[in-house]
Amino acid sequence: MLLRLDKRSGAPIYQQLVQQLKAQIVGGQLSLGEQLTSVRELAGQLRVNPMTVSKAYGLLEVEGLVERKRGIGLFVRDVTRDPALRREAAEGPLRQAALRAHQLGLSEQEALAMFAKLYRELSREESEHAESRPNTEPV
Amino acid sequence: MLLRLDKRSGAPIYQQLVQQLKAQIVGGQLSLGEQLTSVRELAGQLRVNPMTVSKAYGLLEVEGLVERKRGIGLFVRDVTRDPALRREAAEGPLRQAALRAHQLGLSEQEALAMFAKLYRELSREESEHAESRPNTEPV
């Protein structure tokens, strides 16, 4: 699970977790039946209070995106992965970023170049993840 | 001033204002010596309490980006507009957006297309603004 907390954003941590986990479920990065990292381990990796992780997981369960198997863990449920929905879910952060780039006076070309570069970095990081990635930041 | 509040983001309103205003100052959208929209007017436009706007303005003053002229208003101070700084300031939101797009399983191409479209919408909105200022949101 590729999660990144933005301490400067001002948004509550549990909310950042919910949004990112939800995105990965809807986006298929977390596949049906996959087990979520345990509360304690994730809390350790993110250096966050376990209650915070627990709260986020709780909200995912309430929304029906995740299923709790007692004594075992949380698992991703079957979920509509409608491409239109996914694009819609991406719109908020993208608009936010476009706004900021615009306010900063970056040209469309500059902004697009930066965006593409950052996107590729993420892809690269995750593939490295997949190979060997025991227990360290970033998650 | 093109400002957009994201009620869903969880970040405090005054902080959203600070970040966006700071971006416009550094980005040159608000030029040196220009007067900021008055507290009361901006509060009215954004349908927000004047104290919230005032708090944001106060923080900008503390940071030295803005100067208060008593009884008159707030004015943009001289500020370094180093392009490198601007790109750096844009990085946070861009990375956030790239992350979300990636988590949602959007391809780089899809994401870039959406980003470009949103950026252009902003440019269009602002130019329309300039022509005829209908006294409505967005600001």
Added chain:
Amino acid sequence: MLLRLDKRSGAPIYQQLVQQLKAQIVGGQLSLGEQLTSVRELAGQLRVNPMTVSKAYGLLEVEGLVERKRGIGLFVRDVTRDPALRREAAEGPLRQAALRAHQLGLSEQEALAMFAKLYRELSREESEHAESRPNTEPV
């Protein structure tokens, strides 16, 4: 914490708080790691609105003198306690007082005597504080 608000001074309450707290931190009356009186309690003791105290605390945080631990409280950060800085920080109010004494035509001897007396009263008050904390003003 020995804090005294001067209602007649015309200076905003939050600013009086900031200056006095800053002085105590730099002066070592509030030691490293010590927890500040909670917003609500201090507000109660000073008979002031909690937001006013909170605003003062917020400014101390912005200045880096104080650290917020979420859900726990505010704590004094490590800070240079250079004696020269302390004397410099004392100069403002001392000059102010000297000026007023001079303007009122008090001789140097008279003024010094009054100053010494007032200083000793403060020391006495604080030591009494330490022994038995009667839940009353002054703080």
Added chain:
Amino acid sequence: MLLRLDKRSGAPIYQQLVQQLKAQIVGGQLSLGEQLTSVRELAGQLRVNPMTVSKAYGLLEVEGLVERKRGIGLFVRDVTRDPALRREAAEGPLRQAALRAHQLGLSEQEALAMFAKLYRELSREESEHAESRPNTEPV
């Protein structure tokens, strides 16, 4: 007239003026019948809006410390100069200064030494004033 504005104090300028002028009248630095510096000149010297000086003068007149002779200027009226009153009037700023020194952890000895030094500087400045002092800060 030896007047000093403290921009950092947060107290309104006109109030600082009132207090200092009042002190000089009660203290006898401004003697009976003496004419106050004109609004415009004082405003110029202090680099302050004339309305601010005017407001201060107006309040002195209301309090009966000063008399307006139309077309000529303001003059100091006869006023009780009870020494006890003068000491009382000095107490506020002195206590303020003692508090700050105490909060900063200055010893009584240190504080007294600083106070004495500042007091003497004022006396010296004023005597220099008396000799030749056309139009520059400090007033």
Added chain:
DNA sequence: GTGGTCTAGACCACG
């Protein structure tokens, strides 16, 4: 329990 944010509305200082 901790601090933080926001609102609505009153009042002040300054030009």
Added chain:
DNA sequence: GTGGTCTAGACCACC
């Protein structure tokens, strides 16, 4: 008209 301060009270996030 400008910005600023303060209050009272509601509600949130985190431990």
